[in-house]
Amino acid sequence: MSTIECIRSAAIDIFKQFLLGKRRARDLNLHHHKELDMCGIIGLVLQDTNVAVSPELAEGLSLLQHRGQDACGIITCGPRGRLNQVKSNGMVRDVFDNQAISTLRGCMGIGHVRYPTAGSSAQAEAQPFYVNSPYGITFAHNGNLINTEELKEFLDQDAHRHINTDSDSEMLLNIFADNLQQTGKFRINEEDIFTAVRDLTRTCKGAYACVAMIAGFGIVAFRDPNGIRPLGYGVRAAGEPVDGMKSPQGDKQKTGLDYVFASESVVCDALGFTDWVDVKPGECMIVTRHSVSRRQVAEPATFAPDIFEYVYFARPDSVLDGISVYRSRMGMGDTLADGVRKQLLDKSLPDSSSVDVVIPVPDTSRVAALQLAQNLRIPYREGFVKNRYVGRTFIMPGQQQRRKNVRRKLNAMALEFSGKNVLLVDDSIVRGTTSKEIIQMARDAGAKNVFMASCAPAIRYSNVYGIDMPNRKELVAHGRTEEQVAEYIGADKVIFQTLDGLVKSCSSLNEDIQHFDCSVFTGKYITGGVDVAYLEHLENLRADNVKNKVTTEEAVSPACSGPMNGADDNIGLANQRR
Numbered sequence: 001m002s003t004i005e006c007i008r009s010a011a012i013d014i015f016k017q018f019l020l021g022k023r024r025a026r027d028l029n030l031h032h033h034k035e036l037d038m039c040g041i042i043g044l045v046l047q048d049t050n051v052a053v054s055p056e057l058a059e060g061l062s063l064l065q066h067r068g069q070d071a072c073g074i075i076t077c078g079p080r081g082r083l084n085q086v087k088s089n090g091m092v093r094d095v096f097d098n099q100a101i102s103t104l105r106g107c108m109g110i111g112h113v114r115y116p117t118a119g120s121s122a123q124a125e126a127q128p129f130y131v132n133s134p135y136g137i138t139f140a141h142n143g144n145l146i147n148t149e150e151l152k153e154f155l156d157q158d159a160h161r162h163i164n165t166d167s168d169s170e171m172l173l174n175i176f177a178d179n180l181q182q183t184g185k186f187r188i189n190e191e192d193i194f195t196a197v198r199d200l201t202r203t204c205k206g207a208y209a210c211v212a213m214i215a216g217f218g219i220v221a222f223r224d225p226n227g228i229r230p231l232g233y234g235v236r237a238a239g240e241p242v243d244g245m246k247s248p249q250g251d252k253q254k255t256g257l258d259y260v261f262a263s264e265s266v267v268c269d270a271l272g273f274t275d276w277v278d279v280k281p282g283e284c285m286i287v288t289r290h291s292v293s294r295r296q297v298a299e300p301a302t303f304a305p306d307i308f309e310y311v312y313f314a315r316p317d318s319v320l321d322g323i324s325v326y327r328s329r330m331g332m333g334d335t336l337a338d339g340v341r342k343q344l345l346d347k348s349l350p351d352s353s354s355v356d357v358v359i360p361v362p363d364t365s366r367v368a369a370l371q372l373a374q375n376l377r378i379p380y381r382e383g384f385v386k387n388r389y390v391g392r393t394f395i396m397p398g399q400q401q402r403r404k405n406v407r408r409k410l411n412a413m414a415l416e417f418s419g420k421n422v423l424l425v426d427d428s429i430v431r432g433t434t435s436k437e438i439i440q441m442a443r444d445a446g447a448k449n450v451f452m453a454s455c456a457p458a459i460r461y462s463n464v465y466g467i468d469m470p471n472r473k474e475l476v477a478h479g480r481t482e483e484q485v486a487e488y489i490g491a492d493k494v495i496f497q498t499l500d501g502l503v504k505s506c507s508s509l510n511e512d513i514q515h516f517d518c519s520v521f522t523g524k525y526i527t528g529g530v531d532v533a534y535l536e537h538l539e540n541l542r543a544d545n546v547k548n549k550v551t552t553e554e555a556v557s558p559a560c561s562g563p564m565n566g567a568d569d570n571i572g573l574a575n576q577r578r
């Protein structure tokens with residue numbers, strides 16, 4: 001068996017596991033629980049027209065599931081440029097069963113996993129989006145735009161384009177489509193696309209990493225001028241078709257390379273692609289089955305990836321913009337160890353204390369916590385056991401749901417807590433939901449003193465670039481000192497990472513990147529254009545109680561694959577049943 005065949009047959013096996021997982025989840029009645037956050041995008045162009053792209057797209061989306069749990073979708077381009085779409089609220093394994101995958105014909109496609117940062121969780125806002133004119137364009141976006149009011153007015157009054165949802169991504173697609181429309185051409189070429197993306201970077205403000213597919217043409221990938229959200233690509237020698245993955249069209253075997261675009265490099269590794277390269281900030285890349293071209297289209301700007309990708313969002317086995325997420329978290333453990341030494345263990349401090357054990361808050365903080373424990377020569381113990389069927393709680397839509405799920409997710413083992421001075425380590429303290437619950441759990445399990453260390457500095461400002469932290473008032477450290485945060489979450493002391501320490505743990509791994517968007521810690525937004533009035537506007541739009549208006553926990557079951565029975569606002573152009 002060739003390497004390619006091995007990889008493809010492994011992909012099929014993994015899919016079988018998915019389906020098994022799906023049945024198990026249903027048996028356990030757990031399929032209605034939602035997990036992670038952010039959005040993830042993927043695009044795939046295969047050379048061999050006999051091979052269906054959909055199994056690998058679905059597999060790729062499952063590898064990005066930690067970036068978005070509300071909805072997912074795939075659109076493929078099949079024979080004669082015909083587009084096929086499956087998208088729905090729910091987890092990848094629930095939405096993409098064998099039946100769904102078999103309807104997605106074609107050797108080119110894009111996909112998306114969604115965690116909403118604009119609009120609501122409504123099924124109609126699931127991505128990819130599609131516009132028929134011009135040329136048939138589909139679109140998947142990770143990020144968030146900050147000038148949507150302006151864009152809405154332009155699209156309505158000047159471009160005469162109807163926007164059917166509150167999603168900023170639908171606007172972004174329509175700006176791209178309108179730019180292409182301006183060519184007035186029957187058929188476009190690469191030059192027209194570069195110009196359209198260049199113009200888009202001049203009109204759209206905020207964060208955007210995107211893949212677009214133009215029917216019968218190819219895939220276009222681009223990143224905002226500051227490179228806030230990640231995107232890269234890998235290549236693979238085109239392989240032989242494998243039984244069970246054939247699409248019924250075409251029989252020509254092309255030689256050359258398959259291309260995958262993805263938010264994170266883990267997709268490239270796991271699907272058997274190699275030579276991962278990041279799309280540069282402000283760069284646009286076009287891949288067809290016959291050609292590849294790339295160009296810097298935006299005016300030069302400060303390259304400033306969002307540092308929260310390294311703190312929390314990305315998988316540790318991904319390398320983003322040349323920085324290993326795993327190594328950066330090790331670095332965060334090292335620098336945080338210095339802070340713990342100075343603020344807690346130093347014997348000259350009036351309130352110094354000894355620590356018997358370091359315990360991570362699963363999952364994300366594990367890498368840093370182990371490093372910190374080794375550095376301080378304190379035993380590291382897994383005091384909390386995680387229920388593997390409950391995912392990330394941070395991005396769940398309501399505070400009540402988030403709180404309930406911390407208890408469902410983590411269980412304290414009394415033997416690691418009883419009578420001990422415990423140092424808990426988490427990657428971040430955002431709303432304080434997790435810390436408050438687990439500190440109480442540690443005390444209930446008999447801990448003497450409970451200290452809390454955070455790999456990120458105190459988060460006091462909104463995120464406007466694709467992480468759903470729009471409301472300063474929801475942030476536990478907003479308007480509170482460190483002592484007040486400790487009091488609120490019930491810790492004997494809380495130790496935050498310094499901003500310098502955090503930046504150093506990332507920048508030391510790639511000397512080409514010396515700036516990061518750290519706005520949630522500093523209130524300084526890399527794109528500009530974010531002022532108090534804008535933040536207040538955003539807070540009104542995105543407050544928990546407002547965004548749940550159409551997505552109450554009863555109306556929208558988080559990882560549920562079934563239809564939604566929510567308010568009328570939920571009913572859009574989405575298919576209501578699968």
Ligand SMILES: O=P(O)(O)OC[C@H]1O[C@H](OP(=O)(O)OP(=O)(O)O)[C@H](O)[C@@H]1O
Pocket residue numbers: 312361362363364365391392393394395426427428429430431432433434435
């Ligand atoms: O202060 P909070 O508002 O609770 O947010 C911070 C917590 O949320 C995240 O965990 P999550 O459960 O989402 O994911 P994980 O399993 O990857 O750690 C993060 O790792 C922190 O533990």
Ligand SMILES: NC(=O)CC[C@H](N)C(=O)O
Pocket residue numbers: 037038039040114115116117118119125141142143144145167168169466467
């Ligand atoms: N987290 C994201 O990247 C969200 C993308 C887009 N703003 C949406 O709400 O669908």
Ligand SMILES: [Mg+2]
Pocket residue numbers: 361362363364365426427434
């Ligand atoms: Mg966590």
